[in-house]
Amino acid sequence: MLQRDARIPFTDIAKLCNVSTDTIIRSFDKMKKKGIVSGTTISLNLKKLGYEYVASFLVDVNFPYINDGIKFIREIPEIVWCVPTIGRYNLFTIAVFKDFSRLSEVRDLIKSHPHVISVGTNIWVGEVLLCPENFEFGSKK
Amino acid sequence: MDEIDLAIVESLKKDARTSFREIARKLGVSTDTISNRYRKMRKDGVIQGSTVVVNPEKIGYNSVIVLMIDAEPEYSSAIQNKLIQMVDVILVTKTIGDCDLMAICVVRDYEHIYDLTLKVAEVPHVKDVQVCFCLGDIRIRPEYFII
Numbered sequence: 001m002l003q004r005d006a007r008i009p010f011t012d013i014a015k016l017c018n019v020s021t022d023t024i025i026r027s028f029d030k031m032k033k034k035g036i037v038s039g040t041t042i043s044l045n046l047k048k049l050g051y052e053y054v055a056s057f058l059v060d061v062n063f064p065y066i067n068d069g070i071k072f073i074r075e076i077p078e079i080v081w082c083v084p085t086i087g088r089y090n091l092f093t094i095a096v097f098k099d100f101s102r103l104s105e106v107r108d109l110i111k112s113h114p115h116v117i118s119v120g121t122n123i124w125v126g127e128v129l130l131c132p133e134n135f136e137f138g139s140k141k
Numbered sequence: 142m143d144e145i146d147l148a149i150v151e152s153l154k155k156d157a158r159t160s161f162r163e164i165a166r167k168l169g170v171s172t173d174t175i176s177n178r179y180r181k182m183r184k185d186g187v188i189q190g191s192t193v194v195v196n197p198e199k200i201g202y203n204s205v206i207v208l209m210i211d212a213e214p215e216y217s218s219a220i221q222n223k224l225i226q227m228v229d230v231i232l233v234t235k236t237i238g239d240c241d242l243m244a245i246c247v248v249r250d251y252e253h254i255y256d257l258t259l260k261v262a263e264v265p266h267v268k269d270v271q272v273c274f275c276l277g278d279i280r281i282r283p284e285y286f287i288i
Contacts, residue, residue, distance in 0.1 A: 006157040006191035036199040040157035040191060044150065048187040049142070056207075056236070056243060058273070085207070087273035092207055122209075122238035126218075 002028070006040035051096040053103050057110060058120035059091035065115035066090055072113050078106055089120060142187070145170065146178055150188070153179075157191035202229075202247040206254055207273040208261055209240035216266035217241050223264050229257060240271070 001013050010028070014021040031037040046054070061069035066084055073082045073093055082093040097103040103123070111119050145168060152164050161175040168175070182188045197205070212220050217235050224233045224244050232245040244261065248254050254272065262270045 002193045003195070004190075004192070006193055034199065035196050038194045038196050039155070040193050041155070042150070042153045042157050042191045043189045044154075045186050045189055048185065049150075054234075056238075058239065083205075083275045085273045085275050088271060089273065092273050092275060120239045122236040122240060122243060124234040124236055124243070126221075126235045 002037075002040065006042075046096055050098050053097040053100060054124040055095055055097065055103055055107075056122045056124070057091075057093045057095065057107065058089035058122070059093065059110060060089050060117040060119075061091055061113075062115040062117060063090065069113060069115060073110060076106055076109065078102065089118075142182075145174070146182060146187075149175060149178055149182070153188070153191070197247045202249055204248050204254075205275040206246050206248050206257075207275065208244040208246060208258065209271040209273065210242040210244065210261065210267055211269040212241045213266040213268065214241065220264055220267060224261060227257075227260065229253075 001008055001016070010024045011021050014024045017024065028037070032039075057073075059069065059073070069091055070082055070084065073079055073091065076095070078095040078097055080094050080096055082091060084090060085092045095103075095106060097106070107119055107121055110116055148168055149164055152159050152167070161179065162172045165172040165175045179188070197203075210220070221233045221235060221242060224230050224242070229248065230244050230246045234243050235241065236243050246257055248257060254274070258270055258272055261267060
């Protein structure tokens with residue numbers, strides 16, 4: 001229920017589950033304590049906040065310098081996610097931009113790092129379909 | 142959007158369950174102001190919803206993969222709609238660049254990666270699927286991934 005609407009009152013959840021509100025509060029606190037749930041947040045339409053572009057950069061860095069590359073990229077304010085990967089590239093990043101020229105600047109900035117070999121760019125277009133609640137709880141095998 | 146709207150967004154980004162009364166107290170405005178502003182931002186689609194931030198590792202998922210998909214262009218929207226309905230696929234977007242579509246998925250193990258990739262590859266009009274296996278921080282950040 002909280003995955004679909006994190007602001008739903010605990011009293012409503014309790015009524016729907018036919019348990020006391022205290023039980024729901026205790027369960028939620030337990031999940032937070034165990035780290036299953038790290039918090040709650042809102043999902044935003046970044047376009048309405050002025051961010052017109054989202055892009056993924058697929059970066060090939062000289063392998064021994066991968067941590068340098070990550071540190072350098074994460075310091076760029078527009079980068080919202082940067083993780084090492086195994087595959088065609090060794091870094092995957094997602095960034096949000098207010099205008100196209102900044103997107104191009106950031107791409108060039110990443111390319112300018114002495115240990116970056118290449119940067120692949122994918123600009124996200126159209127509606128992004130997001131389903132953060134698409135987890136299968138209890139999937140632990 | 143003005144400073145009060147942005148302050149509401151920032152506050153709810155950190156904790157979506159923060160009460161309007163608490164935000165109002167911090168900003169020195171009335172609870173009604175916060176409530177009205179929130180309702181307006183929901184209505185205008187600035188705030189699309191709220192959710193819990195789940196740590197995938199704690200519920201049995203050990204990694205995130207990015208699938209880069211080549212598809213027949215006229216079917217990319219249909220493929221996008223099909224993929225987002227698959228369990229464990231948490232984001233799908235059309236892209237311009239190295240691939241036509243990109244999907245971010247949570248996975249349990251190598252077998253799961255294989256099964257999920259195969260399932261995606263079998264969607265009609267998908268031509269090729271490349272897998273990028275993400276290491277390290279796999280926390281999902283829903284506040285960033287919607288545009």
